[in-house]
Each structure stands twice: as structure tokens, then as C-alpha cells.
Amino acid sequence: AMPLLSQGKVDRKALPAPESRRQSALTAPRTPQETALLDIWQEVLGVAPIGIDEDFFALGGDSLLAITLLIRVRQQFGREISIRALFEAPSVEGLAHELARAAKAPVDQDMDPVCPVRRDGELPLSFAQERIWFIHQTNPLSVAYSYAATLRFDGDLDVDALARSLSEEVRRHEIYRTSFHNSPAGPVQRVHPPAPVELPIVDLSAWPAEQRAAELDRRIHHLARKPFDFARPCLARWTLFSLDAQTHVLLHVEDHLVHDGWSTDHLLQEVIDLYNAFSRGMPSPLADPTLQYGDYAVWERSWIRRAEADRQRAYWKRALADCSSELQLPTDRPRSPGSASAGRRHVVDIDDGTWRDLCALARRERATPFVVMLACFYALLHHYTGQTDMNVGTGVANRRRAELAGVLGMFINNLVLRLDVSGNPDFLALVRRTRDVTLDAFAHQELPFNHVVEMTAGRRHVDRNPLYQAMFSFHDTPMPDFSVRNAHVTMNPSLDMAATKFELNVIGYPAAIPEVEADLPATDRRTWMIWEYSADLFDAETIERMARHYLTMLAHAASEPTRRLAQLSPLSGAERRQILVDWNGNGAEWPRDRTVHELFEARVAHTPDAIALVSGDRRWTYRELSQGAGRFAALLRKMEVGPGCRVALLLQRSPELIAAMLGILRAGAAYVPLDPGDPDTRLASIVDDTSASVLLVSKALRHRAPETTAAVLELDSIDGDFADERLSVAMATVPADAPACVMYTSGST
Numbered sequence: 208a209m210p211l212l213s214q215g216k217v218d219r220k221a222l223p224a225p226e227s228r229r230q231s232a233l234t235a236p237r238t239p240q241e242t243a244l245l246d247i248w249q250e251v252l253g254v255a256p257i258g259i260d261e262d263f264f265a266l267g268g269d270s271l272l273a274i275t276l277l278i279r280v281r282q283q284f285g286r287e288i289s290i291r292a293l294f295e296a297p298s299v300e301g302l303a304h305e306l307a308r309a310a311k312a313p314v315d316q317d318m319d320p321v322c323p324v325r326r327d328g329e330l331p332l333s334f335a336q337e338r339i340w341f342i343h344q345t346n347p348l349s350v351a352y353s354y355a356a357t358l359r360f361d362g363d364l365d366v367d368a369l370a371r372s373l374s375e376e377v378r379r380h381e382i383y384r385t386s387f388h389n390s391p392a393g394p395v396q397r398v399h400p401p402a403p404v405e406l407p408i409v410d411l412s413a414w415p416a417e418q419r420a421a422e423l424d425r426r427i428h429h430l431a432r433k434p435f436d437f438a439r440p441c442l443a444r445w446t447l448f449s450l451d452a453q454t455h456v457l458l459h460v461e462d463h464l465v466h467d468g469w470s471t472d473h474l475l476q477e478v479i480d481l482y483n484a485f486s487r488g489m490p491s492p493l494a495d496p497t498l499q500y501g502d503y504a505v506w507e508r509s510w511i512r513r514a515e516a517d518r519q520r521a522y523w524k525r526a527l528a529d530c531s532s533e534l535q536l537p538t539d540r541p542r543s544p545g546s547a548s549a550g551r552r553h554v555v556d557i558d559d560g561t562w563r564d565l566c567a568l569a570r571r572e573r574a575t576p577f578v579v580m581l582a583c584f585y586a587l588l589h590h591y592t593g594q595t596d597m598n599v600g601t602g603v604a605n606r607r608r609a610e611l612a613g614v615l616g617m618f619i620n621n622l623v624l625r626l627d628v629s630g631n632p633d634f635l636a637l638v639r640r641t642r643d644v645t646l647d648a649f650a651h652q653e654l655p656f657n658h659v660v661e662m663t664a665g666r667r668h669v670d671r672n673p674l675y676q677a678m679f680s681f682h683d684t685p686m687p688d689f690s691v692r693n694a695h696v697t698m699n700p701s702l703d704m705a706a707t708k709f710e711l712n713v714i715g716y717p718a719a720i721p722e723v724e725a726d727l728p729a730t731d732r733r734t735w736m737i738w739e740y741s742a743d744l745f746d747a748e749t750i751e752r753m754a755r756h757y758l759t760m761l762a763h764a765a766s767e768p769t770r771r772l773a774q775l776s777p778l779s780g781a782e783r784r785q786i787l788v789d790w791n792g793n794g795a796e797w798p799r800d801r802t803v804h805e806l807f808e809a810r811v812a813h814t815p816d817a818i819a820l821v822s823g824d825r826r827w828t829y830r831e832l833s834q835g836a837g838r839f840a841a842l843l844r845k846m847e848v849g850p851g852c853r854v855a856l857l858l859q860r861s862p863e864l865i866a867a868m869l870g871i872l873r874a875g876a877a878y879v880p881l882d883p884g885d886p887d888t889r890l891a892s893i894v895d896d897t898s899a900s901v902l903l904v905s906k907a908l909r910h911r912a913p914e915t916t917a918a919v920l921e922l923d924s925i926d927g928d929f930a931d932e933r934l935s936v937a938m939a940t941v942p943a944d945a946p947a948c949v950m951y952t953s954g955s956t
Contacts, residue, residue, distance in 0.1 A: 233258035236299065240284075240306065244299045247279045259299035262570065268297070269575045269717070270649070271683050274607060282609035286310060291646040294573055320610050321498055321506040329395035332387070333504040334511070334655030335605075335617045339463050340387060340394045340437075348434050351548040351706040352463040354471065355431035360455045362694030365486040366447065369457070370406040372481035373445055375491055376474060377404055381499040382465045382616045387437040398501060399440050409448045419450055427458050431702050435462045465500075467619040469604050469684045474615055475698075476687035483691055500616030510653070519654040520662060523623075526647070527598075527663040530625055532674045535592045536710065538744040540816045541826050542671065549742040550707025555754045557734040557761065562718060564765035572635065574642045576717055577681045582634065582641040583761045584679050584713065585626050587753070590760075590777050595629040600675040600709070601645075603652045604684075621656040622648045623674045634768045634775060676710040683717050701737065711750075712739040755779070800943050804872040808833060808938070822862050832866060839870025839903075839922075840938075846918060848901055850875035850941050853949060855899040855917065857881045857890070857908050863922060867903055868948075875939030876900075877946040883908055891915065893951050 236242040236259050249255040254266050263273070270290070277288050280302070286309040288302065296305060324330075332340060339352050377383045378401040385396045414422050426448070435442050443461035450456065461471070477493060484492050510516060557565075562576075569579045581599070588597055605620040606612070624644050628637060660673045682700070689696035700716070718734040738754045756777030763775055778786070798806070810819075815830040827835070848854060854871045856878055858864040871878040879897050881890055891913035894902060902917045912919055 234260045234300075238303070241299055241303050243283060244280070244302055244306075247276060247283065248299055251276045251279065257299070259303075261298060263293065263297040264573065264575060265570050269683055270577055270645075270681075271604060274604060274649075278607060278609045278612070280306070281607075290649050294642070294646060297573065321503050321608060323498060323502050324505045326398060326501075329388075329390065329397055330501040331504050331508055332394050332396055333500070333507050333617065334657055335620060336387075336396070336464050336504070337394060338655070338657045339617070343437065343464075346548065349548045349706060350432050350434055350704050351550065351708045353431070353435065353460060353704055353706075354463065354466060355427075355458065355460045355702040355704060356471070356475075357427065357699045357702065358457040358459065358475070358689070359697045359699075360457070360691075360694045361697075362453055363692075364455045364694055365482070366406070366408065366455075368482050368485040369447070369478075370404060371485050372478045373404040373406060374401075375481050375485075375493075376478055377401060377441060377443075379477075379493065379495055380474075380615045381501060383441045383443050385442070385465065385501075386440045387442075387464060396501065396504070398499075404445065407446050409446060411448055412451050423448055423450065423456060427456075427702070428705075430458060431460050432704060432706075433460075437462075437464065441465070463617055465616060467604070467617050468602075468682050469606065469618070470615040472684045472687055473613075479687060479689055479691060479696070486692060496613050498610060498614050500614055503611060503614060503616065503618070507655075511655070511658070516654060519651040520658070522647070522651045523654060523659045524662055526625060527623060527659070527674070530596060530598060530663075531594075532598055533671065534588065534597060534676045534710075535594060536588070536676070537591065538710075538818065539746045539749055540744055541818065541828060542744065548706045548708070550705060550739055551742045551747060551750075552703050552740070553738040553747065553750050553754055555736050555738065555758060557736065557758065561758075561762050561765050562734045565761070568638070568765060568768055572638050572642065574638055577683070577715070578642045578645055579638055579764075580681075580715060580761065581624070581645070581679050582638045583757065583764050584677075585628055585641065586634070586637060586760055586764070586772055586775050587757045587777060588677065589628050589772065590756075590775075591753070596625070596627055598675040599624050599626070600678040601648075602678070602680045603649060605652055607653070620652055620654075621678075622652055623656075623659065624648055628772060631771050631773050633771045634764045637772065638768070672709055678709045678712040679715075680713070681715045681717055683715075707739050707741050709739075710741045710744055713737070714739065802872065802941060802943050802945070803947060804836075804869055804938060807869060820862050820865060825862060827862055832862070832869070835862075835866035836869035836873055839867050840873040842920065843870065843874040843876065843901065844939075846901055846920070848874050848876050849939055850945065852876040852901075853879050853897045853899045853946075855879040855881055855894050855897065855902045857883065857902060857904040857912060858922075859883065859905060859907065861905075863905065867922070872947060873938045875941045875945075877948055879949045879951075883911060887911070887913060896951075897949050 233256055236245050241259050245257060245259060248263070248266075249257055251272055252263075252266050252268060257266065263276070268276070273290055273293050277290060277293065280286070280288055284306055286306055288305050288309060292305045293302065296302060342352065343349070381398045384399045384401060386399065387394060387396050389395075409426060411419055411422055411426075430444075430446055442465045443459070445460075446458045448456040448458065459471075459475070466474075480493060481491055484490065565576050565579050568574075569576050572579075581601070584599065585597060588599070589595065600621050601624055602619045603622055605618045611618070624641075626640060626644050628640070632640070663674065686698070686700075689698065701714075714737045716735050716737075736754070738750050740750045759779050760775055760777050763770060776783070811829040811833045815833075816828050818826055819829040819832045820827040843854065848871075852875075854874075854876050856864065856867055856871075858867060868878050879893065879899055881893060890911065894913055894915045894917055899915070899917045902912060902915060902919045904912045904919060904921055906921055909921055
């Protein structure tokens, strides 16, 4: 039988080592240093026994565990080992060699620990808090930086013990009794005395059973999406819903000013530990923290002036020099200044077979599943945008100091990962490029993101995030152990807040590494992803298709990693057939009784704000293009152009050309396209031969206009007045078989 926790889940730490490892001889440590390192490895990985030549990542290590391991090494040996060194020599033996080399280097003075500071006044914000504070000032009602989760208790629940546990956590951690204010010197935080947490209880037991779940969801989402008042502590709140005597749901909501993912998981684990003690009549088993978040905020202000901060500034200047921060993702609606933060999300699963292949590929390439999946994300963005130099953001825990292990607060920092995918590399090469960029960025993760922006972002755009618009992260912190007496506890780790911080934010929730925990049931191996997106820019169908394309590419990359980028198609077999066969058939029916401009206007009515035309950096929606066409039609109708007339066009390939064509059709006439590359005599003969009544010509081509009896109308833009809806006219009535255009060819077509 498999070892189980009290709530029925598999106790992963109690699993025996896989058979394949037990059968092979393990290499024992040869020195006291290797013995000490081996102890750290076994504790961090939760795997024993381990040989000194075994691969950290093959044993289940990931980037987060790697950072935890290096923190422990730094704490015990007083030396800094880079995460790149661990990736390049991922064994106890290799790490011992790295320590030997590090011992010969001077001691890094920037390793001075974080220390407690006096609480005789206001404290500064950390740089991460400061970033969120300023965003909040521009949109105080947004909940894009709020987080919500639920804990469901099935069984006996001691409500008093739960409320006491929350109160104890607020007492222990100052960050949960902190308020935030403006001051002449900038934003500051104030710590308030402890006070008992009032735990509201909402009784839903009187609701009919078939309506109870829906009412619970409605109330949870209403409460979760209420903005916080930063001037009033605490910036976390809890509500307990009682569905019946044996079923309760705890709603946990907090703002990013006081939390990150690691802190939330740690908080919930401590709440459970306290609950288990208090519900048994025992005292708190937790020692008070020696440091608080305010101590870190003060220390960070000192660190930013040190040599290590200067070294990291130099790195980011080099890494982001001359980069274009704009990711040209095709959107369903144009960006606009001051766009709201309305967001939606789409959740997808990664099947177990693909996940196993990804983990195996990561091990072979001395990478992590995060790196492999990020590489595929770059491949997807390349296929969607055509860009080869792209920035993607990611979040890092930013907890490289051992003394911060028990401190709760907003530590996470955002990094810019700039990748060059040029040269049509195969996927293995793309993984290596992604790994190198990621390792370099992780080695320089302490410099606050807003400092990186100030140095490198250049000209800002009010309708875009600086440096990147797409985010890709893993939430791979260990989930709390929800073992409680007389109850089964389950967690929904991320509620939909209907808001987003970025245009596209992809979050992976990885499963166990298959070879380390090979016997886990499928439900415990689930890997899933949240695709959070701006509802102001994208339709749900667009993101669903994008996520589907990503999964298709991921499966191809995992099974055939030697495929080159150009061959790593996002299309499924059905989509390829649709594009290559179905849409290229010549037997399709169309409405023969309707004209082209009538069909276009029907599309305008259906999706007026969808992008209809893209030319360089210029974009027009269907509505805007229709308005421009209406303006052209109005001008032509004033010149008595209508059915039976012909209008010559001497315009460059441009949005004005398309609007002019539609405007001519709308007026009831036929257009005659002229090629600016033709000789003057040919242009003149075409205009005369068609008896064109009007010649539309751009300012740039005015000198090419032939001598003609036709009226010459110079138009240079459909912007401004040309897009004025009030100048539009109704469409002329013409039969569907009326001439639309007159084409002159060389005789060979």
C-alpha cells in the first residue's frame, strides 16, 4: 500500500526510492564537505539515499529547489555558488569542486545578512511594493494585483480554533497588520499593533441543496473582487462559508503588497499547523520570526547602493541594449491608452505522456521543465508574430538569503528574458538558448524590475507594459500539507479575479517529476496551465486557439525535439486540412445576390471593433475602415459619381487604397487600378479607354497623373475627417452582377 497523508493524498516524502535506483550501487561521500552537501541535498529533495554522482535534476530538482539548495549551501559554507554552476555540475561531487574554487575567492561583502531595524517610525516600501503602489494609484479600483484562494473543509471544523489561528498569524507577521500611505518622502508603510481577526461566517445551509454551490460561487467571486483600502490594515481578509454542519469553505484574499506565491503557501501551512495545535488545546508550535518584511525593505534600500547592484545594472544594460520591447501579437481589438485591466482566463491540462517526455528532455539537456516549456512558448510567439528577437517576462522568488526563509511578504521580482530565435534552430538548440538566457537572468534577479525599466525601457507607451507584454511563469512552490484532525481539506489555489496585469500571462502548475515519483496516481501527476489574458484585446476563442496551438507544439517538441523551428507547426492535422484543402476548394457557395461592399458592411455590423487592416504600425478596425470608405463615397457622390461610372486609382499599396476601393463600390461605380510603375502613356491610355470620370491620386504620385479630362481628386489619408462617420452616405443600389472593377493586363495573364 502507498503511504498516505491523513486527507488521503499520497505522502510523497514517505515513498521509497524507485527500484532502478535501489538496484544500482550508490557512490558514498569521501570528505566531510561532501557528507555535509549530501545531507543538504537529501533534505531539500526529500529523497534518500543519494549518491554523490547523481544528477540533481534527475532526482526531481527544479529551479526553485535549486535556489533553496544554494541558499542552504551559502548558509552553511559562507560561499556564493551561482545557479549556472549547479546546472553545469549538478551533483554533490561537482558542487564540492565549485565550493573549493569559491573558497579561493575573496568573501563577498554583499552577503551581509538582513538584520532587524528599529520600529520607531514609518518604514519605506520595498521596490516591489513601490511598483504595485504606483500602479494602484493610477487605477485604485483594479483587483489585478489581488489574489484569492479557497480551502474546503469536509468534516468536523473547530471554527474558534481556525479564527484563533488566523489571529496568531496576523500577530506573528507584521506585514498582515501594515497600512500604506503617501508622505512627502514617498510612499511608506506603518505597522499596527496586533488585534484579533474577526472571521465573518456566512451560513448558506438554508439554501436549497441544488442552488447552494452556485450561491457559494457568486458570493465568493463578489467578495474576492472587492478592492482593498491600502490605508487600513490588514490587506488580507478571510470569510468562512458554512454549507452544512460538515462542510465549510474558507475564502482567503490578499493584495500583492503583502504577499507572493511562496508567502501564501507558507502562511496557509502555518495556519494549518496552528489549527492542529489549537484544536487539541495545545499552545502554538511556531517560534516567532526573528525578521519581518519591513527589515528586508530597509536592507534593500541599502543594498541598491552596493557594488553588487551596480554589477547587476551593468548586466541588464548589456542584455537589453537596443531591444524592441513590443511583442506584435495579433489582437482582436486595437490597443488604446488607459485600457482597463479586465481579464479572463482559460485553463488547459498537459497530458501525462507529454509531461514525461518534457521531463526526460529537460534532464538530457541539463535544464528544467520550466525551461523546456518556456522555449516552446517562444516558438509559439515566433509563429504568431514573425519576430526573432523577443522579450518575455517571468517571476522569480528572489529569496536567495537564508535568513528570509520564514519572512512573509512581497519578494517576487519580475525578470525580462530576451531571446534570439533567429537562424531556424532545432528545438534542442532553442532549449539551450532559453536555458542560458534564463540562468543569466536568475543570476541577476535581485535588481528591482522598476530599476531595470528606468535604465532600459526608452520611450514608454501608455497602452503597453514596459519591456514585455507576455509573461510565462511556474508556480512550483511546495503545496501545504493540509492534514487536519477529523476533516479532509482541499484547496483551490487560484480563483479567477476577472482582471489581468499583462496582455498575456501564462502560469504553469507542474506535477511531480515522473521518474522520482513514478508510482503516483494520475490525479497527483496533473500538470495544468492558466492562460490569463486581457479581455480588452483578445476574444476567448483566440486564446483558446492559442493555448491549443501551444499544446500541439509542445507535444511535437517533446516527441521530436530535433524538429527545426519552421517545422514546429502549431496547427493540428484538422487545422492543416482546413487551411490547405477545405478553404482552397472551388466548390464553395456564396451569396450571388449580394455585392462585395454589402458583404463587407455585414461584417462591420458583426464585428465592428475587430482588426480589419494592418499596415506597418497602423491598424484599422472594421468600423474605422467602413467610415473611411463612407467618406470616399460621399466625396464621389458629390461629384455625381454613381452606377455606371468608373473611377481610376493611382495610389500606393496602403489602407487608403483599400478604403478607396470600398468607397467607389459603395458609390455604385467600378474602380480602375493603375500601376504606378507603368509608363505615362499607358496610364493615360487606360484612363481614356475606360472613360473614367474621376482620377483619385495620392499626393506622393500627383506628378504621375496623366493629362485627362477626368476630374482629379488628390487624397492622402483616410485619417481625421475621412474617418468622420457623419460624412458617410448610404450605399448606392446596384445589381450583384454590376461591374466592380476594370483590369488591364499585359495579355499574358
